[in-house]
Amino acid sequence: xxxxxxxxxxxxxxxxxxxxxxxxxxxxxxxxxxxxxxxxxxxxxxxxxxxxxxxxxxxxxxxxxxxxxxxxxxxxxxxxxxxxxxxxxxxxxxxxxxxxxxxxxxxxxxxxxxxxxxxxxxxxxxxxxxxxxxxxxxxxxxxxxxxxxxxxxxxxxxxxxxxxxxxxxxxxxxxxxxxxxxxxxxxxxxxxxxxxxxxxxxxxxxxxxxxxxxxxxxxxxxxxxxxxxxxxxxxxxxxxxxxxxxxxxxxxxxxxxxxxxxxxxxxxxxxxxxxxxxxxxxxxxxxxxxxxxxxxxxxxxxxxxxxxxxxxxxxxxxxxxxxxxxxxxx
Amino acid sequence: xxxxxxxxxxxxxxxxxxxxxxxxxxxxxxxxxxxxxxxxxxxxxxxxxxxxxxxxxxxxxxxxxxxxxxxxxxxxxxxxxxxxxxxxxxxxxxxxxxxxxxxxxxxxxxxxxxxxxxxxxxxxxxxxxxxxxxxxxx
Numbered sequence: 001x002x003x004x005x006x007x008x009x010x011x012x013x014x015x016x017x018x019x020x021x022x023x024x025x026x027x028x029x030x031x032x033x034x035x036x037x038x039x040x041x042x043x044x045x046x047x048x049x050x051x052x053x054x055x056x057x058x059x060x061x062x063x064x065x066x067x068x069x070x071x072x073x074x075x076x077x078x079x080x081x082x083x084x085x086x087x088x089x090x091x092x093x094x095x096x097x098x099x100x101x102x103x104x105x106x107x108x109x110x111x112x113x114x115x116x117x118x119x120x121x122x123x124x125x126x127x128x129x130x131x132x133x134x135x136x137x138x139x140x141x142x143x144x145x146x147x148x149x150x151x152x153x154x155x156x157x158x159x160x161x162x163x164x165x166x167x168x169x170x171x172x173x174x175x176x177x178x179x180x181x182x183x184x185x186x187x188x189x190x191x192x193x194x195x196x197x198x199x200x201x202x203x204x205x206x207x208x209x210x211x212x213x214x215x216x217x218x219x220x221x222x223x224x225x226x227x228x229x230x231x232x233x234x235x236x237x238x239x240x241x242x243x244x245x246x247x248x249x250x251x252x253x254x255x256x257x258x259x260x261x262x263x264x265x266x267x268x269x270x271x272x273x274x275x276x277x278x279x280x281x282x283x284x285x286x287x288x289x290x291x292x293x294x295x296x297x298x299x300x301x302x303x304x305x306x307x308x309x310x311x312x313x314x315x316x317x318x319x320x321x322x323x324x325x326x327x328x329x330x
Numbered sequence: 331x332x333x334x335x336x337x338x339x340x341x342x343x344x345x346x347x348x349x350x351x352x353x354x355x356x357x358x359x360x361x362x363x364x365x366x367x368x369x370x371x372x373x374x375x376x377x378x379x380x381x382x383x384x385x386x387x388x389x390x391x392x393x394x395x396x397x398x399x400x401x402x403x404x405x406x407x408x409x410x411x412x413x414x415x416x417x418x419x420x421x422x423x424x425x426x427x428x429x430x431x432x433x434x435x436x437x438x439x440x441x442x443x444x445x446x447x448x449x450x451x452x453x454x455x456x457x458x459x460x461x462x463x464x465x466x467x468x
Contacts, residue, residue, distance in 0.1 A: 042348075
Protein backbone atom coordinates (compact mmCIF):
# COMPACT_ATOMS: atom_id res chain seq x y z
CA UNK A 1 0.00 0.00 0.00
CA UNK A 2 2.69 2.44 1.09
CA UNK A 3 4.67 1.45 -1.96
CA UNK A 4 1.94 2.62 -4.31
CA UNK A 5 1.54 5.90 -2.47
CA UNK A 6 5.26 6.53 -2.91
CA UNK A 7 5.35 5.50 -6.57
CA UNK A 8 2.32 7.60 -7.49
CA UNK A 9 3.81 10.51 -5.53
CA UNK A 10 7.04 10.29 -7.52
CA UNK A 11 5.17 10.02 -10.84
CA UNK A 12 3.02 13.00 -9.90
CA UNK A 13 6.14 15.05 -9.14
CA UNK A 14 7.75 14.09 -12.47
CA UNK A 15 4.50 15.07 -14.18
CA UNK A 16 4.63 18.39 -12.29
CA UNK A 17 8.10 19.16 -13.69
CA UNK A 18 7.17 18.08 -17.22
CA UNK A 19 4.10 20.34 -17.21
CA UNK A 20 6.01 23.17 -15.52
CA UNK A 21 8.92 23.11 -17.97
CA UNK A 22 7.59 21.78 -21.25
CA UNK A 23 4.04 23.06 -20.87
CA UNK A 24 4.20 26.40 -19.14
CA UNK A 25 7.92 27.16 -19.29
CA UNK A 26 8.40 28.11 -15.65
CA UNK A 27 12.20 28.10 -15.96
CA UNK A 28 12.81 30.63 -13.19
CA UNK A 29 10.58 28.74 -10.77
CA UNK A 30 12.45 25.46 -11.24
CA UNK A 31 15.96 26.83 -11.68
CA UNK A 32 15.94 29.72 -9.19
CA UNK A 33 13.12 29.82 -6.65
CA UNK A 34 12.76 26.13 -5.84
CA UNK A 35 16.54 25.52 -5.40
CA UNK A 36 16.95 28.62 -3.22
CA UNK A 37 13.91 27.73 -1.11
CA UNK A 38 15.12 24.13 -0.79
CA UNK A 39 18.56 25.17 0.46
CA UNK A 40 17.03 27.61 2.93
CA UNK A 41 14.64 24.94 4.24
CA UNK A 42 17.50 22.47 4.48
CA UNK A 43 19.85 24.68 6.48
CA UNK A 44 17.21 26.22 8.75
CA UNK A 45 15.34 22.96 9.26
CA UNK A 46 18.54 21.05 9.97
CA UNK A 47 19.68 23.52 12.62
CA UNK A 48 16.18 23.68 14.13
CA UNK A 49 15.95 19.92 14.47
CA UNK A 50 19.41 19.63 16.04
CA UNK A 51 18.67 22.44 18.50
CA UNK A 52 15.38 20.78 19.35
CA UNK A 53 17.17 17.52 20.09
CA UNK A 54 19.77 19.36 22.13
CA UNK A 55 17.08 20.94 24.26
CA UNK A 56 15.70 17.61 25.44
CA UNK A 57 17.40 16.22 28.55
CA UNK A 58 18.95 12.79 28.62
CA UNK A 59 17.93 11.68 32.10
CA UNK A 60 19.35 8.20 32.01
CA UNK A 61 22.82 6.96 31.45
CA UNK A 62 22.11 4.53 28.64
CA UNK A 63 25.12 3.60 26.51
CA UNK A 64 24.55 0.31 24.69
CA UNK A 65 27.47 -1.98 25.28
CA UNK A 66 28.69 -5.24 23.91
CA UNK A 67 31.98 -5.60 25.72
CA UNK A 68 33.53 -5.87 29.15
CA UNK A 69 32.97 -2.80 31.27
CA UNK A 70 35.95 -1.14 32.95
CA UNK A 71 36.06 -2.37 36.52
CA UNK A 72 38.93 -4.02 38.39
CA UNK A 73 42.43 -3.49 37.02
CA UNK A 74 43.04 -7.18 36.36
CA UNK A 75 39.88 -7.58 34.25
CA UNK A 76 40.59 -6.61 30.68
CA UNK A 77 38.14 -3.90 29.65
CA UNK A 78 36.93 -3.32 26.10
CA UNK A 79 37.29 0.38 25.37
CA UNK A 80 35.61 0.21 21.95
CA UNK A 81 32.57 -1.94 22.62
CA UNK A 82 32.13 -0.53 26.11
CA UNK A 83 33.95 2.80 25.96
CA UNK A 84 34.98 4.36 29.25
CA UNK A 85 37.04 7.23 27.83
CA UNK A 86 36.15 9.95 25.34
CA UNK A 87 38.72 8.43 23.00
CA UNK A 88 36.84 5.16 23.16
CA UNK A 89 33.56 6.90 22.37
CA UNK A 90 35.16 8.65 19.39
CA UNK A 91 36.57 5.36 18.11
CA UNK A 92 33.25 3.58 18.46
CA UNK A 93 31.31 6.41 16.80
CA UNK A 94 33.86 6.64 13.99
CA UNK A 95 33.57 2.90 13.31
CA UNK A 96 29.80 3.25 13.38
CA UNK A 97 29.69 6.26 11.05
CA UNK A 98 32.35 5.11 8.60
CA UNK A 99 31.76 1.36 8.60
CA UNK A 100 28.16 0.94 9.90
CA UNK A 101 29.24 -1.61 12.44
CA UNK A 102 25.83 -2.11 13.98
CA UNK A 103 24.40 -3.28 10.64
CA UNK A 104 26.77 -6.24 10.91
CA UNK A 105 24.75 -7.32 13.90
CA UNK A 106 21.77 -7.78 11.62
CA UNK A 107 20.76 -11.40 11.91
CA UNK A 108 18.75 -13.72 9.77
CA UNK A 109 16.64 -16.21 11.68
CA UNK A 110 15.95 -19.50 10.00
CA UNK A 111 14.29 -22.72 10.98
CA UNK A 112 16.68 -25.38 9.77
CA UNK A 113 15.08 -28.60 10.98
CA UNK A 114 11.71 -28.79 12.78
CA UNK A 115 13.25 -27.92 16.12
CA UNK A 116 16.42 -26.15 15.13
CA UNK A 117 16.57 -22.37 15.04
CA UNK A 118 19.50 -20.82 13.21
CA UNK A 119 20.79 -17.29 13.69
CA UNK A 120 23.05 -16.20 10.87
CA UNK A 121 24.75 -12.89 10.23
CA UNK A 122 23.16 -11.25 7.22
CA UNK A 123 25.81 -9.16 5.52
CA UNK A 124 23.65 -8.10 2.61
CA UNK A 125 22.03 -5.08 4.27
CA UNK A 126 25.41 -3.91 5.55
CA UNK A 127 26.91 -4.30 2.08
CA UNK A 128 24.04 -2.45 0.42
CA UNK A 129 24.19 0.38 2.94
CA UNK A 130 27.96 0.72 2.64
CA UNK A 131 27.84 0.68 -1.16
CA UNK A 132 25.05 3.23 -1.22
CA UNK A 133 26.41 5.71 1.32
CA UNK A 134 30.01 5.69 0.13
CA UNK A 135 29.13 6.08 -3.52
CA UNK A 136 26.71 8.87 -2.56
CA UNK A 137 29.60 10.62 -0.81
CA UNK A 138 31.88 10.19 -3.83
CA UNK A 139 29.15 11.52 -6.13
CA UNK A 140 28.55 14.53 -3.87
CA UNK A 141 32.28 15.32 -3.80
CA UNK A 142 32.52 14.93 -7.58
CA UNK A 143 29.72 17.46 -7.97
CA UNK A 144 31.90 20.04 -6.22
CA UNK A 145 33.40 20.75 -9.62
CA UNK A 146 30.20 22.60 -10.42
CA UNK A 147 30.36 24.66 -7.24
CA UNK A 148 34.02 25.56 -6.83
CA UNK A 149 36.24 27.76 -8.96
CA UNK A 150 39.08 26.91 -9.26
CA UNK A 151 38.27 23.21 -9.01
CA UNK A 152 40.41 21.70 -6.22
CA UNK A 153 42.81 19.05 -7.46
CA UNK A 154 41.30 16.60 -4.93
CA UNK A 155 38.04 16.66 -6.90
CA UNK A 156 39.86 16.14 -10.21
CA UNK A 157 41.85 13.24 -8.76
CA UNK A 158 38.69 11.71 -7.31
CA UNK A 159 37.07 11.85 -10.75
CA UNK A 160 40.03 10.13 -12.33
CA UNK A 161 40.06 7.40 -9.68
CA UNK A 162 36.31 6.95 -10.01
CA UNK A 163 36.63 6.46 -13.78
CA UNK A 164 39.77 4.36 -13.62
CA UNK A 165 38.31 1.31 -15.37
CA UNK A 166 36.85 3.33 -18.20
CA UNK A 167 38.67 3.96 -21.40
CA UNK A 168 35.77 4.83 -23.69
CA UNK A 169 33.45 7.80 -23.83
CA UNK A 170 31.09 8.72 -22.32
CA UNK A 171 32.60 7.84 -18.97
CA UNK A 172 30.52 5.74 -16.62
CA UNK A 173 31.76 6.30 -13.10
CA UNK A 174 32.19 3.35 -10.75
CA UNK A 175 30.24 5.19 -8.07
CA UNK A 176 27.30 5.72 -10.48
CA UNK A 177 27.14 2.03 -11.24
CA UNK A 178 27.41 1.01 -7.58
CA UNK A 179 24.80 3.47 -6.35
CA UNK A 180 22.24 2.27 -8.89
CA UNK A 181 22.80 -1.38 -7.93
CA UNK A 182 22.74 -0.56 -4.21
CA UNK A 183 19.54 1.49 -4.55
CA UNK A 184 17.91 -1.32 -6.51
CA UNK A 185 18.80 -3.74 -3.72
CA UNK A 186 17.66 -1.42 -0.92
CA UNK A 187 14.37 -0.87 -2.74
CA UNK A 188 13.71 -4.49 -3.66
CA UNK A 189 14.54 -5.52 -0.11
CA UNK A 190 11.57 -3.50 1.05
CA UNK A 191 9.36 -5.01 -1.64
CA UNK A 192 10.38 -8.67 -1.55
CA UNK A 193 10.89 -9.57 2.10
CA UNK A 194 7.45 -9.64 3.75
CA UNK A 195 8.80 -8.73 7.20
CA UNK A 196 10.60 -5.66 5.85
CA UNK A 197 7.65 -4.75 3.66
CA UNK A 198 5.38 -4.88 6.70
CA UNK A 199 7.39 -2.25 8.57
CA UNK A 200 8.04 -0.02 5.53
CA UNK A 201 6.24 3.29 5.38
CA UNK A 202 5.47 5.36 2.29
CA UNK A 203 8.26 7.73 3.33
CA UNK A 204 10.79 4.87 3.27
CA UNK A 205 9.99 4.11 -0.35
CA UNK A 206 9.66 7.76 -1.20
CA UNK A 207 13.19 8.67 -0.10
CA UNK A 208 14.67 5.68 -1.95
CA UNK A 209 12.72 6.50 -5.09
CA UNK A 210 13.70 10.17 -4.94
CA UNK A 211 17.39 9.29 -4.68
CA UNK A 212 16.96 6.71 -7.43
CA UNK A 213 15.33 9.39 -9.58
CA UNK A 214 18.28 11.69 -8.98
CA UNK A 215 20.82 8.97 -9.73
CA UNK A 216 19.07 7.73 -12.87
CA UNK A 217 18.46 11.20 -14.31
CA UNK A 218 22.10 12.03 -13.60
CA UNK A 219 23.41 8.89 -15.27
CA UNK A 220 21.11 9.42 -18.26
CA UNK A 221 22.37 12.99 -18.64
CA UNK A 222 25.92 11.70 -18.59
CA UNK A 223 25.38 8.84 -21.04
CA UNK A 224 22.63 9.74 -23.47
CA UNK A 225 20.86 13.09 -23.14
CA UNK A 226 23.89 15.30 -22.71
CA UNK A 227 23.75 18.82 -21.39
CA UNK A 228 26.18 21.68 -21.77
CA UNK A 229 28.12 21.38 -18.52
CA UNK A 230 29.98 24.68 -18.88
CA UNK A 231 26.68 26.55 -18.96
CA UNK A 232 25.42 24.49 -16.02
CA UNK A 233 28.44 25.58 -14.00
CA UNK A 234 27.95 29.19 -15.07
CA UNK A 235 24.40 28.92 -13.72
CA UNK A 236 25.57 27.38 -10.42
CA UNK A 237 28.21 30.08 -9.99
CA UNK A 238 25.65 32.78 -10.69
CA UNK A 239 23.30 31.25 -8.12
CA UNK A 240 26.11 31.08 -5.56
CA UNK A 241 26.98 34.75 -6.00
CA UNK A 242 23.26 35.70 -5.86
CA UNK A 243 22.90 36.87 -9.45
CA UNK A 244 20.32 34.23 -10.37
CA UNK A 245 19.50 33.34 -13.97
CA UNK A 246 18.04 30.19 -15.52
CA UNK A 247 20.63 27.90 -17.13
CA UNK A 248 21.02 27.70 -20.90
CA UNK A 249 21.74 24.61 -22.97
CA UNK A 250 19.93 22.15 -20.69
CA UNK A 251 17.10 19.72 -21.29
CA UNK A 252 14.01 18.62 -19.40
CA UNK A 253 16.04 15.84 -17.81
CA UNK A 254 18.26 18.42 -16.14
CA UNK A 255 15.20 20.08 -14.62
CA UNK A 256 13.94 16.72 -13.33
CA UNK A 257 17.37 16.06 -11.79
CA UNK A 258 17.46 19.51 -10.22
CA UNK A 259 13.89 19.34 -8.95
CA UNK A 260 14.46 15.98 -7.29
CA UNK A 261 17.63 17.23 -5.64
CA UNK A 262 15.76 20.29 -4.37
CA UNK A 263 12.97 18.05 -3.17
CA UNK A 264 15.37 15.77 -1.34
CA UNK A 265 17.24 18.50 0.49
CA UNK A 266 14.04 20.36 1.36
CA UNK A 267 12.54 17.14 2.68
CA UNK A 268 15.75 16.25 4.52
CA UNK A 269 15.02 17.97 7.87
CA UNK A 270 11.49 16.52 7.95
CA UNK A 271 12.49 12.95 7.32
CA UNK A 272 14.47 10.02 8.58
CA UNK A 273 17.38 11.36 6.55
CA UNK A 274 18.16 13.30 9.73
CA UNK A 275 20.01 10.17 10.82
CA UNK A 276 23.01 12.03 9.42
CA UNK A 277 23.25 14.44 12.39
CA UNK A 278 21.26 12.06 14.56
CA UNK A 279 23.99 9.46 14.75
CA UNK A 280 26.15 11.97 16.63
CA UNK A 281 23.33 12.67 19.06
CA UNK A 282 22.36 9.09 19.92
CA UNK A 283 22.64 8.74 23.71
CA UNK A 284 23.20 5.01 23.37
CA UNK A 285 26.30 5.62 21.28
CA UNK A 286 27.79 8.92 22.42
CA UNK A 287 27.99 8.22 26.17
CA UNK A 288 30.85 6.73 28.09
CA UNK A 289 30.04 3.59 30.01
CA UNK A 290 31.07 4.91 33.41
CA UNK A 291 27.90 4.09 35.29
CA UNK A 292 29.90 2.55 38.15
CA UNK A 293 32.75 5.05 38.33
CA UNK A 294 30.83 8.30 38.25
CA UNK A 295 27.61 9.51 39.74
CA UNK A 296 25.18 10.54 37.02
CA UNK A 297 22.60 13.06 38.07
CA UNK A 298 19.32 13.36 36.26
CA UNK A 299 19.20 16.87 34.77
CA UNK A 300 15.48 16.94 35.60
CA UNK A 301 16.19 16.77 39.30
CA UNK A 302 15.31 20.00 41.02
CA UNK A 303 16.47 20.84 44.56
CA UNK A 304 14.32 18.88 46.97
CA UNK A 305 13.44 20.50 50.32
CA UNK A 306 14.59 18.06 52.98
CA UNK A 307 14.15 18.05 56.70
CA UNK A 308 16.98 16.08 58.30
CA UNK A 309 16.76 14.29 61.63
CA UNK A 310 19.18 16.80 63.17
CA UNK A 311 16.86 19.63 62.22
CA UNK A 312 13.85 17.64 63.47
CA UNK A 313 15.49 17.02 66.81
CA UNK A 314 16.53 20.67 67.04
CA UNK A 315 12.91 21.65 66.53
CA UNK A 316 11.26 19.16 68.90
CA UNK A 317 13.99 18.56 71.50
CA UNK A 318 12.07 19.90 74.47
CA UNK A 319 8.77 18.11 73.79
CA UNK A 320 10.73 14.92 73.14
CA UNK A 321 12.52 15.19 76.44
CA UNK A 322 9.26 15.86 78.22
CA UNK A 323 7.71 12.58 77.04
CA UNK A 324 10.96 10.73 77.71
CA UNK A 325 12.01 10.01 74.11
CA UNK A 326 15.77 9.48 73.67
CA UNK A 327 17.60 12.35 71.94
CA UNK A 328 21.05 12.31 70.38
CA UNK A 329 22.17 15.71 71.68
CA UNK A 330 21.37 16.88 75.12
CA UNK B 331 19.79 23.51 25.86
CA UNK B 332 22.20 20.79 26.94
CA UNK B 333 25.80 20.23 25.81
CA UNK B 334 26.11 23.73 24.36
CA UNK B 335 29.87 23.43 24.17
CA UNK B 336 29.56 20.56 21.69
CA UNK B 337 26.34 21.38 19.82
CA UNK B 338 27.18 24.97 18.89
CA UNK B 339 30.65 24.25 17.38
CA UNK B 340 29.19 21.26 15.50
CA UNK B 341 26.43 23.42 14.02
CA UNK B 342 28.98 26.07 13.07
CA UNK B 343 30.98 23.38 11.24
CA UNK B 344 27.78 22.24 9.50
CA UNK B 345 27.00 25.81 8.39
CA UNK B 346 30.57 26.24 7.20
CA UNK B 347 30.40 23.06 5.12
CA UNK B 348 26.94 23.83 3.74
CA UNK B 349 28.04 27.28 2.58
CA UNK B 350 31.61 26.29 1.72
CA UNK B 351 31.28 26.96 -2.06
CA UNK B 352 30.41 30.61 -1.36
CA UNK B 353 33.52 31.13 0.79
CA UNK B 354 35.74 29.19 -1.61
CA UNK B 355 34.67 31.31 -4.58
CA UNK B 356 34.86 34.56 -2.63
CA UNK B 357 38.38 33.85 -1.43
CA UNK B 358 39.57 32.80 -4.88
CA UNK B 359 37.86 35.91 -6.32
CA UNK B 360 36.56 33.88 -9.25
CA UNK B 361 32.83 33.90 -8.45
CA UNK B 362 32.18 35.82 -11.67
CA UNK B 363 34.73 34.02 -13.80
CA UNK B 364 33.43 32.71 -17.10
CA UNK B 365 35.72 30.73 -19.42
CA UNK B 366 36.39 32.37 -22.76
CA UNK B 367 37.74 29.93 -25.32
CA UNK B 368 39.50 32.02 -27.96
CA UNK B 369 37.91 31.62 -31.38
CA UNK B 370 39.89 32.00 -34.61
CA UNK B 371 39.71 35.51 -36.03
CA UNK B 372 40.43 34.40 -39.60
CA UNK B 373 37.25 34.60 -41.71
CA UNK B 374 38.07 31.39 -43.55
CA UNK B 375 38.21 29.55 -40.24
CA UNK B 376 34.83 30.67 -38.91
CA UNK B 377 32.93 27.46 -39.57
CA UNK B 378 33.46 24.40 -37.43
CA UNK B 379 32.91 20.86 -38.68
CA UNK B 380 29.55 20.75 -36.92
CA UNK B 381 27.24 23.45 -35.46
CA UNK B 382 28.42 25.12 -32.28
CA UNK B 383 25.63 23.75 -30.07
CA UNK B 384 26.45 20.20 -31.18
CA UNK B 385 30.20 20.71 -30.75
CA UNK B 386 29.89 22.24 -27.27
CA UNK B 387 28.19 19.11 -25.96
CA UNK B 388 29.43 16.31 -28.20
CA UNK B 389 32.98 17.20 -29.29
CA UNK B 390 34.37 14.45 -27.08
CA UNK B 391 32.34 11.66 -28.64
CA UNK B 392 32.95 13.12 -32.12
CA UNK B 393 36.69 12.96 -31.51
CA UNK B 394 36.38 9.43 -30.26
CA UNK B 395 34.36 8.42 -33.31
CA UNK B 396 37.09 9.97 -35.43
CA UNK B 397 39.73 7.97 -33.62
CA UNK B 398 37.90 4.68 -34.21
CA UNK B 399 37.13 5.60 -37.79
CA UNK B 400 40.84 6.06 -38.55
CA UNK B 401 42.37 3.44 -36.27
CA UNK B 402 39.88 0.62 -36.83
CA UNK B 403 38.36 1.31 -40.24
CA UNK B 404 41.02 3.36 -41.99
CA UNK B 405 38.50 6.01 -43.04
CA UNK B 406 40.23 9.37 -42.98
CA UNK B 407 37.53 11.70 -44.25
CA UNK B 408 34.54 12.89 -42.29
CA UNK B 409 31.30 13.72 -44.03
CA UNK B 410 29.94 16.61 -41.97
CA UNK B 411 26.30 17.61 -41.69
CA UNK B 412 27.04 20.76 -43.71
CA UNK B 413 27.83 18.50 -46.72
CA UNK B 414 31.54 19.26 -46.56
CA UNK B 415 34.25 16.63 -46.17
CA UNK B 416 36.96 17.10 -43.60
CA UNK B 417 40.21 15.26 -43.03
CA UNK B 418 39.97 13.34 -39.80
CA UNK B 419 42.86 14.70 -37.83
CA UNK B 420 43.11 16.40 -34.47
CA UNK B 421 46.23 18.35 -35.32
CA UNK B 422 45.58 19.13 -38.97
CA UNK B 423 41.86 19.86 -38.76
CA UNK B 424 40.90 20.93 -35.23
CA UNK B 425 44.15 22.49 -34.17
CA UNK B 426 44.55 24.14 -37.54
CA UNK B 427 41.95 26.71 -36.49
CA UNK B 428 42.20 26.44 -32.72
CA UNK B 429 45.95 26.73 -32.69
CA UNK B 430 46.51 27.36 -29.02
CA UNK B 431 45.46 24.58 -26.68
CA UNK B 432 45.77 26.69 -23.54
CA UNK B 433 43.59 29.46 -24.98
CA UNK B 434 40.94 27.13 -26.38
CA UNK B 435 40.68 23.58 -25.02
CA UNK B 436 41.98 24.22 -21.54
CA UNK B 437 39.65 27.17 -20.93
CA UNK B 438 36.56 25.02 -20.36
CA UNK B 439 38.40 21.86 -19.38
CA UNK B 440 40.08 23.57 -16.43
CA UNK B 441 36.82 25.31 -15.51
CA UNK B 442 35.00 21.97 -15.36
CA UNK B 443 37.89 20.01 -13.84
CA UNK B 444 37.99 17.75 -16.88
CA UNK B 445 41.03 15.70 -17.73
CA UNK B 446 41.37 14.17 -21.17
CA UNK B 447 43.71 11.77 -22.82
CA UNK B 448 44.15 13.54 -26.19
CA UNK B 449 47.62 14.82 -25.44
CA UNK B 450 48.83 11.58 -23.93
CA UNK B 451 49.45 10.43 -27.50
CA UNK B 452 49.13 13.51 -29.70
CA UNK B 453 51.59 16.37 -29.70
CA UNK B 454 49.93 19.69 -30.20
CA UNK B 455 51.50 21.94 -32.83
CA UNK B 456 52.92 24.54 -30.47
CA UNK B 457 55.04 21.90 -28.77
CA UNK B 458 56.89 21.14 -32.01
CA UNK B 459 59.86 23.05 -33.26
CA UNK B 460 59.44 24.13 -36.91
CA UNK B 461 60.88 21.49 -39.17
CA UNK B 462 59.90 18.35 -41.00
CA UNK B 463 58.56 16.79 -37.81
CA UNK B 464 55.80 19.39 -37.64
CA UNK B 465 54.23 18.00 -40.78
CA UNK B 466 53.97 14.52 -39.42
CA UNK B 467 50.89 12.54 -38.72
CA UNK B 468 47.45 13.23 -37.37
